[in-house]
Amino acid sequence: MSEVEEIIREIMKGGDRKVKEIIEAARREAEEIIKKAEKDALEIAEKEARIIRETIANRMMDREKRRLIEDKVRLKDVKIKRLREILYEKIEKVIGGKDERWSYEKILYRLLRDAVLEIGEENIVVSANKRDLEFIRTHKSELETKLEEDVGRKVNLSLGDPVDITGGVICATPSGDKIFNASIDSRVDEVMKKMSAFIVRRLGMVSTARFRSLIRQMFEKIREKIKIKDALGRSLELGPIDSVESIIGGETRIDAICKESGGGIIMVFATLSQATKERVQRFRESIEKYEASVGAKKSKTVFIAFSGVESKDVMDVLRESDMYLLTRKELIDLSKKVGMEM
Amino acid sequence: MSVGALVKVAMAEREVREKIEKAKVEAQQIIEKARSRANEILKEDNIERLKNELVEKYRREIEKEFSERKMLEDEELERLGLITDEELEDVAEILLEVILSE
Numbered sequence: 487m488s489e490v491e492e493i494i495r496e497i498m499k500g501g502d503r504k505v506k507e508i509i510e511a512a513r514r515e516a517e518e519i520i521k522k523a524e525k526d527a528l529e530i531a532e533k534e535a536r537i538i539r540e541t542i543a544n545r546m547m548d549r550e551k552r553r554l555i556e557d558k559v560r561l562k563d564v565k566i567k568r569l570r571e572i573l574y575e576k577i578e579k580v581i582g583g584k585d586e587r588w589s590y591e592k593i594l595y596r597l598l599r600d601a602v603l604e605i606g607e608e609n610i611v612v613s614a615n616k617r618d619l620e621f622i623r624t625h626k627s628e629l630e631t632k633l634e635e636d637v638g639r640k641v642n643l644s645l646g647d648p649v650d651i652t653g654g655v656i657c658a659t660p661s662g663d664k665i666f667n668a669s670i671d672s673r674v675d676e677v678m679k680k681m682s683a684f685i686v687r688r689l690g691m692v693s694t695a696r697f698r699s700l701i702r703q704m705f706e707k708i709r710e711k712i713k714i715k716d717a718l719g720r721s722l723e724l725g726p727i728d729s730v731e732s733i734i735g736g737e738t739r740i741d742a743i744c745k746e747s748g749g750g751i752i753m754v755f756a757t758l759s760q761a762t763k764e765r766v767q768r769f770r771e772s773i774e775k776y777e778a779s780v781g782a783k784k785s786k787t788v789f790i791a792f793s794g795v796e797s798k799d800v801m802d803v804l805r806e807s808d809m810y811l812l813t814r815k816e817l818i819d820l821s822k823k824v825g826m827e828m
Numbered sequence: 829m830s831v832g833a834l835v836k837v838a839m840a841e842r843e844v845r846e847k848i849e850k851a852k853v854e855a856q857q858i859i860e861k862a863r864s865r866a867n868e869i870l871k872e873d874n875i876e877r878l879k880n881e882l883v884e885k886y887r888r889e890i891e892k893e894f895s896e897r898k899m900l901e902d903e904e905l906e907r908l909g910l911i912t913d914e915e916l917e918d919v920a921e922i923l924l925e926v927i928l929s930e
Binding site for chain 2: 489490493494497498500501502504505508509512513515516517519520522523524526527528530531532534535536538542543546547550554557558561562565566569572574576577581588593596670673674677678681685686689690691692693694695700747757758759760790792793794814
């Protein structure tokens, strides 16, 4: 190649390089322009979409909350009403002398004494239902003597009007300035109010979150080895437990992961409802995922189903899966053993 | 260098200048095209389309989140429906004891 040809070749090469640079720079700039536009467009769209998202979420939340609250309140009311009915049936048996464990006469006297003590006056007007008024009328002097001994002062009882109460008495001073309601009905209301937390817990009328929290607290309280029978009649040894955690979210649900002092890991699933094949399967899959991600092996699995099992088949599935089953009964036993009211 | 050689070099240089000028025009076109595309991207109907896609995505996420929550809440409702008279009897017995005891 001659010198001139070499020069021309270099000029052409330099020109090609420059052309390439110009085009590449333009392409880069074009890419930037498009990227920026896409980013800006997405930002504007996201801003608007987020507002709509909030509206959708709020609307769904309101709808769900309303549905849940309405259904829960309705069902709770039905069950509490039924509980009162059963309770009153039992009280009627006591009053009618059909429950040998209780003497209604003694109960009536005690309620009368409490009212007399509370009012603290000599003259007391006693109101009760017809049956109890009749009893008080026929045993008046006997009651007055016993009251005198018990309260340490003279007591004059006079009979008031019959009132529509199940049992017990409503006492007042003759002027009516002091009244004390010692009726059975008032006791029922008072006790049901005072024990409402116990009632909802014992009947599993708590929220799922509260239930899980109670389960975790219960396992945390296992400070020494405890032996119980599960609902399938198998012996289950638990504890002592060092720590309890839970994994809930996405597809994984393990309500309590209890680490025992001896190094064992107890996996717990807890539902207020029943053990179903689907729930057992979900629990099994959650354990597999947990074991794969953490590299730890469970030593025991406990399936807590407050409402029992859906069918006998589920019991077989639990046995095959080597899962212990605890229902309401076993939970109450366990809670007593760890000193916690369930 | 001979005159012939100088002419050849000058022609080559002219050719290169022309190529560069052409490239500059092409580059301008590329940028213009991109600007035009950017305008398209930022147009209201495109943003509306993007927004709808996002809303749909968010809706699916919310529905998934709610279905998980609903599953847990359904357990609460199921429980309430599963409370038996036998369980109520047990609680009533405890309440009776408290109500009638001193």
